[in-house]
Amino acid sequence: MEHMRHKNLPGTTEARLLEQTHCHVLAMMFAGHETTASTMLFAVKYISENPEVLAALQAEHDVIRESKDKDAVSGLTWDDFKKMNLTQHVITETIRLCNPIGLLWLETKDDVPMQGYVAPNGWKVICAIREAQHDPGNYENPKQFNPWHHGQPHHSFCHPIRRYLHSTAQQRGCFSTLQQNLNPANRLPFFGFGGGARLCLGADLAWLEILVFLHQLVTKFQWELCGEDVESYFPLPKLSKGLQINVHKHIKSDPIPSAC
Numbered sequence: 001m002e003h004m005r006h007k008n009l010p011g012t013t014e015a016r017l018l019e020q021t022h023c024h025v026l027a028m029m030f031a032g033h034e035t036t037a038s039t040m041l042f043a044v045k046y047i048s049e050n051p052e053v054l055a056a057l058q059a060e061h062d063v064i065r066e067s068k069d070k071d072a073v074s075g076l077t078w079d080d081f082k083k084m085n086l087t088q089h090v091i092t093e094t095i096r097l098c099n100p101i102g103l104l105w106l107e108t109k110d111d112v113p114m115q116g117y118v119a120p121n122g123w124k125v126i127c128a129i130r131e132a133q134h135d136p137g138n139y140e141n142p143k144q145f146n147p148w149h150h151g152q153p154h155h156s157f158c159h160p161i162r163r164y165l166h167s168t169a170q171q172r173g174c175f176s177t178l179q180q181n182l183n184p185a186n187r188l189p190f191f192g193f194g195g196g197a198r199l200c201l202g203a204d205l206a207w208l209e210i211l212v213f214l215h216q217l218v219t220k221f222q223w224e225l226c227g228e229d230v231e232s233y234f235p236l237p238k239l240s241k242g243l244q245i246n247v248h249k250h251i252k253s254d255p256i257p258s259a260c
């Protein structure tokens with residue numbers, strides 16, 4: 001804003017600057033907060049509705065918890081995150097099912113062949129990521145929450161846009177390091193954080209926040225759903241009653257410090 005003020009560009013008024021400031025604050029609240037919060041909300045919903053996933057998650061996190069020296073003040077470490085394989089699939093699957101962002105606005109930097117057509121270099125392309133992630137050609141039972149299908153190797157880079165985004169992102173050195181390290185195969189067509197030069201700036205932060213949240217949730221608490229929600233998707237995935245749950249302290253819960 002200061003830059004714009006100093007430049008004194010035509011049309012730069014105090015009212016315009018204030019409006020721009022509001023716009024950026026709202027954008028950061030949406031990009032940095034709502035997206036992650038909405039993913040956490042739906043992760044709790046899906047886990048609650050799938051007891052076999054909850055049991056497997058608890059087993060994964062119990063191993064991490066039990067590996068900690070109970071007297072030492074040691075929080076979660078990078079090595080612990082690398083052991084959270086199923087948890088990562090849960091996050092990917094949650095975002096696949098209810099992506100907070102519906103569309104990506106892209107410009108091709110090459111001719112991109114796609115299902116018998118070519119999107120020529122320089123074209124503006126809108127990528128409807130929710131639809132791509134719900135395509136039965138890519139996902140068997142696409143409406144079903146199934147974190148395990150992200151662990152299957154046979155889908156490797158099968159989607160042309162995914163391949164394109166991946167290669168441009170790698171060329172520019174901006175592919176999400178956390179997801180790459182922890183989920184090196186990146187097997188299914190998944191556009192949750194976009195890709196290429198505009199890959200979500202907060203992807204790794206969001207990923208870590210959700211991993212820590214799920215770790216704390218499944219190791220320290222038990223809960224049950226109380227009430228039925230109706231899902232809606234405009235402008236963000238929402239639940240009509242905000243997912244009401246009864247929460248109790250987990251019988252096994254003990255001190256892993258919440259800081260990590």
Ligand code: HEM
Nearest residue numbers: 031032035036039101192193194195198199200201202206
């Ligand atoms: C689960 C959480 C999140 C999801 C699903 C998500 C998803 C996305 C998507 C799909 C894009 C568009 C990428 C593209 O155009 O290729 C994006 C962009 C962006 N995100 Fe996120 N995001 C999340 C969390 C965050 C957080 C925590 C922050 C900041 C702290 C953040 C900041 C941004 C910014 C600044 C951009 C614009 C990047 C650019 O245009 O260069 N996001 N995000």
